[in-house]
Amino acid sequence: MTDQRFTRRRVITTGAVAGVTAAAAGAVAGAAFVQGGDAPPPIQASARRRFEDKVVLITGATSGIGRAAAVLFAGEGGKVGFCGRREQLGKQVEAEIRSAGGEATYVKADVRVEDDVRRFVDGIAGKYGGLDVCFNNAGISIERPLHEYTTAEWDDVTNTNLRGNFLALKYEVPHLLKRGGGTVVVTSSSNAIATTEKRAAYTATKRGLVGLVQSAAHDYAARGIRINTLIPGTTNTELVRRLAGMMNVPDPVWNALAANWGKTHVHGLQRMATPNEIAVFALALASDDFPYLTASQLVIDGGKTAYAG
Numbered sequence: 001m002t003d004q005r006f007t008r009r010r011v012i013t014t015g016a017v018a019g020v021t022a023a024a025a026g027a028v029a030g031a032a033f034v035q036g037g038d039a040p041p042p043i044q045a046s047a048r049r050r051f052e053d054k055v056v057l058i059t060g061a062t063s064g065i066g067r068a069a070a071v072l073f074a075g076e077g078g079k080v081g082f083c084g085r086r087e088q089l090g091k092q093v094e095a096e097i098r099s100a101g102g103e104a105t106y107v108k109a110d111v112r113v114e115d116d117v118r119r120f121v122d123g124i125a126g127k128y129g130g131l132d133v134c135f136n137n138a139g140i141s142i143e144r145p146l147h148e149y150t151t152a153e154w155d156d157v158t159n160t161n162l163r164g165n166f167l168a169l170k171y172e173v174p175h176l177l178k179r180g181g182g183t184v185v186v187t188s189s190s191n192a193i194a195t196t197e198k199r200a201a202y203t204a205t206k207r208g209l210v211g212l213v214q215s216a217a218h219d220y221a222a223r224g225i226r227i228n229t230l231i232p233g234t235t236n237t238e239l240v241r242r243l244a245g246m247m248n249v250p251d252p253v254w255n256a257l258a259a260n261w262g263k264t265h266v267h268g269l270q271r272m273a274t275p276n277e278i279a280v281f282a283l284a285l286a287s288d289d290f291p292y293l294t295a296s297q298l299v300i301d302g303g304k305t306a307y308a309g
Contacts, residue, residue, distance in 0.1 A: 040271070040273070040274045040276075043072075043276035043277060043279075043280050044075070045071075045072050045074075045076045046076055046283075048076070049076045049077040050076050050077075050283070050287045050289070051073055051076045051077050051078035051132075051133065051283075051286075051287070052076070052077030052078075053077060053079070054077070054078050054079070054132040054133055055078070055079050055081070055125065055129070055130055055131050055132050055133070056078040056079065056080045056081070056132065056133040056134075056135070056286075057080075057120075057121060057124050057125075057133070057134045057135070057172065058070050058080065058081070058082040058083070058134075058135045058136075058137060059082070059083055059084075059111055059120075059135070059136050059137055059138040059164070059168055060083070060084055060137040060138025060187075061082035061083065061084055061090075061093065061135075061137065062082075062084030062086045062089035062090045062093060063084075063086070063089055063237065064235065064237040064275050065232065065235060065237070065275045065278045065279055065282070066082065066084070066135070066138070066279075067089075067093050067275065068274075068275035068276045068278070068279035069135055069137065069279035069282050069283065070082045070093055070097065070104060071093070071096065071097060071100075071102075071279075072276070072279050072280060073133070073135075073283060073286075074100070074102030074103060074104050075100070075102060076283065078133070079103045079104075080097065080102070080103065080105070081107065081120070081123075081124030081127070082104065082105075082106055082107070083106070083109035083111075083116075083138075084106075084108070084109070084138070085108065085109075085110050087106075087108045090106035090108060091106055093106060094106040105124060105127060107119070107120045107123060107124065111138045111160060111164030111165075111168060112156075112159045112163070112164055114167055117164070117167040117168055117171055118167075118171050121168070121171040121175065122171065122175075125175045130175060130178065130179050131172060131175035131176055131179060132176075132179060132182045132183075133183050133184075133286045134168065134169075134172045134176070134182070134183070134184040134185070135184075135185050135187075135282055136164075136165050136168045136169070136172075136184065136185070136186045136187065137187040137282075138161075138164055138168075139160060139161045139164075139187060139189075139205075139206075140156070140157060140160045141199065141201070141202035142156065142201060142202075143198040143202070144198055144200075144201075145197070145198060146200040149200070149201060153201070154201050157201040157202060157205055158201065158204070158205050161202070161205035161206065161208075161209065162205045162208050162212070165186055165209060165212060166212065169184065169216060169227075172184065173220065173225065176220075176225050177220075177223060177225070180224055181223065181224020181225050181226075182225055182226075183227075183285070183286045183287075183288075184225065184227040184228070184286075185227075185228055185229075185230050185282050185285045185286050186209055186213050186228070186229050186230065187209075187229075187230050187232065187282075188206045188207075188209045188210055188229045188230065188231045188297070189202070189203075189206040189232065190231055190232065190233045190234070190299065190304055190305050191203045191206050192207045192209070192210055192231060192297075193231065193299070193305045194304075194305045209229060210229050210297050213227050213228065213229045213295065213297075214295050217295035218295060221294055221295070226291075226293060226294040227294060228285050228293060228294060228296045228297070228298060229296070229297040229298065230278070230281065230282055230285060230298055230300070231297055231298060231299045231300070231301065232273065232278045232281075232300055232301060233266065233272075233299075233300065233301025233304045233305070234262075234265070234266065234272045234273065234301075234304065235272060235273045235274070235275055235277075235278055236258055236272040236273065236274060236275075237275055258272060259271065265304070266301075266302045266303065266304045267303060267304065267307035268301075268302045268303015268304060268306065268307065269302035269303055270302075271302065272302075273300070273301075273302060278300060281298070281300045285298060
């Protein structure tokens with residue numbers, strides 16, 4: 001049995017890839033192909049620099065939404081500490097931020113490992129003199145019919161998505177308390193609202209995060225810490241492309257395939273989100289713009305789950 005392991009969730013099955021690759025190739029040759037909704041707008045760091053001199057900590061930021069958020073936080077003046085398991089990618093992101101004039105530090109860490117989380121959080125807080133903002137974004141999924149999960153697979157998903165967030169908060173909160181408050185954004189998924197087959201482990205953990213945030217937010221609201229859940233819809237990342245087996249095809253083929261998927265599966269905006277579109281929402285939730293917002297679940301999914309209901 002092939003192991004299917006990845007962050008976020010699989011959006012294009014092998015069968016779908018096989019079924020539309022030929023059509024997408026036709027688009028490359030100039031044939032008309034079904035497109036998604038409007039093209040996504042360009043996203044840049046805000047000129048307001050809402051995170052000037054603030055210390056921002058991000059888990060799972062070597063690619064996708066986390067990477068986009070690291071770049072945007074740094075672009076608004078944040079001192080960004082981020083982690084991930086892929087060291088080469090982490091160093092690339094750090095170098096990109098620094099070359100643009102931002103401040104960032106990558107730490108290789110696995111959120112499943114308590115010592116890694118403690119070392120990462122304490123290390124970033126120690127280097128930059130405290131902690132103000134946390135974006136707890138790391139997550140994985142393994143897709144199986146429920147009875148086909150091994151215990152190890154189930155534990156891997158729950159240890160990353162749910163226990164990993166517990167560990168992050170456990171070591172972040174003391175630093176936020178020392179600071180007199182701060183904000184935390186936790187990435188869940190639209191699967192927490194509406195899900196499909198083969199996602200029992202992923203859905204259980206992502207729904208669990210909503211409850212974790214609701215309770216933790218009440219634990220610390222009176223002490224100046226606001227904690228909210230970000231619920232993104234399907235996002236077009238390099239990882240999704242790689243898992244779809246499309247890394248070696250021309251970009252126009254992938255773009256046509258992704259557009260077709262969005263057209264038929266996202267009944268609102270009819271396209272997948274870009275990582276920047278989700279990341280810029282995370283920045284808004286992490287900013288001081290909404291001082292009355294805590295214990296909430298904020299959905300950004302192009303209208304997908306509204307249709308599912």
